[in-house]
Amino acid sequence: MPSRTDPSGRTDPRSRLSADCGSCFGLCCVALTFARSADFALDKPAGEPCPNLSTDFRCSIHANLRTKGFQGCTVYDCFGAGQELSRRAGTSWRDQPGQAMFAALPVLRQLHELLWYLTEALEYDRNVQPAIDRVEAVSRTADLSTVDVAAERAVVNELLLTISKKVRGNxxxxxxxxxxxxxxxxxxxxxxxxxxxxxxxxxxxxxxxxxxxxxxxxxxxxxxxxxxxxxxxxxxxxxxxxxxxxxxxxxxxxxxxxxxxxxx
Missing domain, CATH: 2.160.20.80 (E3 ubiquitin-protein ligase SopA)
Structure with missing residues (x-):
């Protein structure tokens, strides 16, 4: 995905926290569970590739996801976790056991979501930088399954509440x-x-x-x-x-x- 720019022409620092499917091994199409519903046309267990996933890790029905019953796919955003895990792995889940990548995806997605919020908050209060540095460090944990995401969310939430009140005023x-x-x-x-x-x-x-x-x-x-x-x-x-x-x-x-x- 191209880097976004703000009205002043600067690159938006949250660009890297947006999904870039072209740089990912289709992790969300494999790691996640689909339940037949209004959002998904079929049931798919975690770890099993979606039947619409092509050999080049692209979606074969991408242009018609909604009409084909896969509205949920058009809503999902990994916050850049998919391409980051793919970059770290170097080779796809087809060339190595992918369980570690699959388990890491939802964890890193949540950490990247926190970074999305904190990066925005930084525009209003520079004192948010230490929190960004901390979550960045946690996101680089070798075994992401050991991360207590709930604890990280609790700390960040307090900061975001403070920033919200500051921006919105009384x-x-x-x-x-x-x-x-x-x-x-x-x-x-x-x-x-x-x-x-x-x-x-x-x-x-x-x-x-x-x-x-x-x-x-x-x-x-x-x-x-x-x-x-x-x-x-x-x-x-x-x-x-x-x-x-x-x-x-x-x-x-x-x-x-x-x-x-x-x-x-």
Missing amino acids: QPKKKDRRGADLIGARLRGADLAKANLRGAYLIAADLREANLRQADLIGADLRDADVRGADLTGALFLTQSQVNAARGDESTKLPTALTRPSHW
Whole structure:
């Protein structure tokens, strides 16, 4: 994936934390479990290659994943863990036992997710750098199965909460919607700027033309949320997976670090 640049022309430091399937041995297509559902057209156990995976580690139905019943594949983002593990291994799971790589993928993905959030937080507070250095060091652990990801998340979460409050400021007139059940909510045109929507359930919510500038969206469930025309400029801790899961269009305003999904 090409390095992204911000409006000033600088390379976005989170570019390396985005999936680059062309530099990966198709790890997510092998390591992960698929359960037949609205997101996956078949059952696939962990460690077994998806039948759509070609010998060159490319998806043979990539252009038609959604119409073929593999919507889940278009939402998933490894945060760059796949290509990093492939680089470290040097040879694919077809040429060596791949169990170590398969087990490491979900762990490194979570650590890279934390680095995604922390790198964004660094834009607001330079004191976040030691936390980035620590997670970077942990991500280089030889045996990632020994990493206590929950403990790492707990430490980082406290930092992110502090940064969120700093950026959003005091919002006395805005209801705290952290973890709120907003499934199918009618929020078209709503002013949600700088709102706390951490972990909110926004599944199939109508967010058309809503103002979500600098809203804290970490962990928010945006599956099938309608964000056509919504303004997500500067939304805090928004990820590519969340954007991929939502329904937007060309009028949706996204943070510069994120890519407009091809299925919008």
